[in-house]
Amino acid sequence: MPDLPPEVLTEVPGPRSRELAQRLARVESRNVTCTQPAPPIFWARAAGSNVWDVDGNRYVDLAAGFGVAAAGHAHPRIVAAVQEQSADLLHAMGDVHPAESKVELLEELAALFPGGAGRAGREAGGGARAVLGSSGSDAVEIALKTAQVASGREGVIAFEGAYHGLTLGALDATWRPLFREPFEARLPGATGFARFGDADDVTRAAAELGRPVGAVLVEPIQGRGGERIPPDGFLAALRALCDREGWLLICDEVYTGFGRTGRWFACEHEDVVPDLLCVAKGLASGMPISACMGRAEVMDRWPASEGEALHTQTFLGHPPGCAAALASIACLRDEKLVERAAELGSVALGRLRERLAEHPSVAEVRGRGLLLGVELRDAADAATACAAALRRGVIAIQSGDAGEVISLTPPLVIARPVLEDALDVLADCVP
Secondary structure, three states, X not given: OOOOOOOOOOOOOOHHHHHHHHHHHHHOOOOOOOOOOOOOOOEEEEEEOEEEEOOOOEEEEOOHHHHOOOOOEOOHHHHXXXXXXXXXXXXXXXXXXXXXXXXXXXXXXXXXXXXXXXXXXXXXXXXXXXXXEOOHHHHHHHHHHHHHXXXXXXXXXXXXXXXXXXXXXXXXXXXXXXXXXXXXXXXXXXEEEEOOOOOHHHHXXXXXXXXXXXXXXXXXXXXXXXXXXXXXXXXXXXXXXXXXXXXXXXXXXXXXXXOOOOOOOHHHHHOOOOOEEEEOHHHOOOOOOEEEEEEHHHHOOOOOOOOOOOOOOOOOOOHHHHHHHHHHHHHHHHOOHHHHXXXXXXXXXXXXXXXHOOOOOEEEEEEEOOEEEEEEOOHHHHHHHHHHHHHOOEEOEEEOOOOXXXXXXXXXXXXXXXXXXXXXXXXXXXX
């Protein structure tokens, strides 16, 4: 069905959402779903860039479900692939007796690896390999393990503002104290932090870490850290530094991968080929699946399995997830959604900058492709804007260390008039 524009809503959240929030609070642990000061809306269904809640309210989703719905919510081709695969095979034994779809997805990922390494010899394995997972954190954990296996060194340099996940290994490389401090005693302390956008500061962070460094872990554009875009040449400088020092370069593209920034991967804006590449979110446009991709000479430092894999999980290579990923990649390619993200993102950025020019609450409007951020001078204003937009039928979320940024990552299929209407609503909501 076609995308529908935002509409002014009479009551958000509605009575059904409020009831569900009360029920949820009785059974879910605290510190998961935020129900105060206002309950959330509860989603009932979604299609394209629209979401309907349990009270029948319709929204335009400018978050794409945390950047997941790259090909849109419930894309018919992806839904059909999941249904067909689920009817035939819902689960397999991923690292013992896997499904055919696992092989097909790994071949596709190898062919997509930046720099054409995987396309060099697809049937022979090409120049790229991958390990599948279920979440972005999984992919980062695999990358950190791979870096240690390949380099023999446990130290990692990450960046201020970084968000790599909340499992313990990934959390050690995540910057925000809110996430780290409750678990500091359990973290290995194997990560040093450099200033984002400053390749020279990596050397300082490595010298101060007190551990031998094996890898640099970076988001080419920070997502949850506030849609922060580094200076041109930053990623290329990191590549040169890693080559000089014998370190691996890990690009965390959980947020930026699969067309989000107008290229298949954000590292391609600087023609940088990382050693390891973490992907999730937009990989399958709705199913929980992820991967750590890497150059064959790095990935092949893992020993061959002799019956017990050193890194695995029960749902590795989950057949419906693999089917969804294959269908989503096909949608991105066939519908030219990567190119569309570049073109539509430029339009969206220009519109936001025009609408918010010289607005006293706005510090900066920035973006690349359909990864956009409106940084406000006060995080409270960002919260106010997102709450007001929700009441007018637009879903947007906050990012940045203090929540000072309005994060906009709409589905790559969103209709231009619908996007423009939603951005106008958002601009009107900035206090």
